[in-house]
Amino acid sequence: MITVHALTKRFGEKTAVDQLTFTVPPGKVTGFLGPNGAGKSTTMRMMLGLDRPTSGEALVDGKRYSELRWPLRTVGALLDAKALHPGRSAVKHLLAMARSNDIPDRRVEEVLATVGLTDVASKRAGQFSLGMGQRLGIAGALLGDPGVLLFDEPVNGLDPDGVRWVRQLMRSLAAEGRTILVSSHLMSEMQLTADHLLVIGKGRLLADAPLGELLADGSVVRARCATPSDGARLAAGLPGARIEGDSVLVTGVPVESIGDLAFERGVRLHGLSEERASLEQAYMELTADAVEYGVDSARKAGV
Numbered sequence: 001m002i003t004v005h006a007l008t009k010r011f012g013e014k015t016a017v018d019q020l021t022f023t024v025p026p027g028k029v030t031g032f033l034g035p036n037g038a039g040k041s042t043t044m045r046m047m048l049g050l051d052r053p054t055s056g057e058a059l060v061d062g063k064r065y066s067e068l069r070w071p072l073r074t075v076g077a078l079l080d081a082k083a084l085h086p087g088r089s090a091v092k093h094l095l096a097m098a099r100s101n102d103i104p105d106r107r108v109e110e111v112l113a114t115v116g117l118t119d120v121a122s123k124r125a126g127q128f129s130l131g132m133g134q135r136l137g138i139a140g141a142l143l144g145d146p147g148v149l150l151f152d153e154p155v156n157g158l159d160p161d162g163v164r165w166v167r168q169l170m171r172s173l174a175a176e177g178r179t180i181l182v183s184s185h186l187m188s189e190m191q192l193t194a195d196h197l198l199v200i201g202k203g204r205l206l207a208d209a210p211l212g213e214l215l216a217d218g219s220v221v222r223a224r225c226a227t228p229s230d231g232a233r234l235a236a237g238l239p240g241a242r243i244e245g246d247s248v249l250v251t252g253v254p255v256e257s258i259g260d261l262a263f264e265r266g267v268r269l270h271g272l273s274e275e276r277a278s279l280e281q282a283y284m285e286l287t288a289d290a291v292e293y294g295v296d297s298a299r300k301a302g303v
């Protein structure tokens, strides 16, 4: 279990993580989602004692990372797959990690087999491809057989087989009752992997909900109107409505209510449907104001 309470991190003037409060329970894959620069990595680094919170706390199994006697046996993490000694072989890298946490040497062989690196175990890590580096990072995370696992963008650089493999691995680790937190800015990936989502933008928590709930919130009613003036009449003063071509799109209002409203306002409809939004759409709507360097800000800056 991971418990984060009022967690805040400032770098000078910049607030990277802003009063985050959430828990990550065992037995599920929890997706940690947000645009680039949202504060995902910084939050994970604080969970691992690599960055010190400005205020608030991040606890793993009720303890600060620095209070854990054998940290690798409690929490495993894949943060930066390139953070390896390039001259060291995969097996030596893992042996060094194992010995620092009183983990038996035989675990090294086991995790190398789990991630499919047995054949290249004696190769220097500096010669590894990005995908192999990710696998080695995952081997390191699994080494202490921890109950809590953090993965920061684990599918980066993996080929489609590798992506499928990581997805299955995370699902099976969760099924074993472990706590799995996986960050991504890829909605499509989360839609296939996560049970529950934490969405952040500009360091703040935007949503903490089961995947299905987030999808339902994002559903859109499309009312195709006979004329532009019908569209304008229907959209007038309606929260969450926008006009797109000959249609009025409305989020957060049931389709029946839109039908009734059209009738009341004498609006001629040529179509009325409910579109279940993809997670991608739900996420875009949720983070629309929280994207640091999105298209909008680029446009405003004249790019």
Ligand SMILES: Nc1ncnc2c1ncn2[C@@H]1O[C@H](COP(=O)(O)OP(=O)(O)OP(=O)(O)O)[C@@H](O)[C@H]1O
Pocket: 011, 014, 015, 016, 034, 035, 036, 037, 038, 039, 040, 041, 042, 043, 185
């Ligand atoms: N050591 C640091 N010094 C100054 N600013 C930092 C530092 N680390 C992170 N930041 C800033 O804090 C914000 C959050 O960064 P962070 O890397 O946590 O975001 P992220 O959600 O992981 O993004 P990405 O998906 O791009 O990795 C960014 O604006 C980043 O520039």
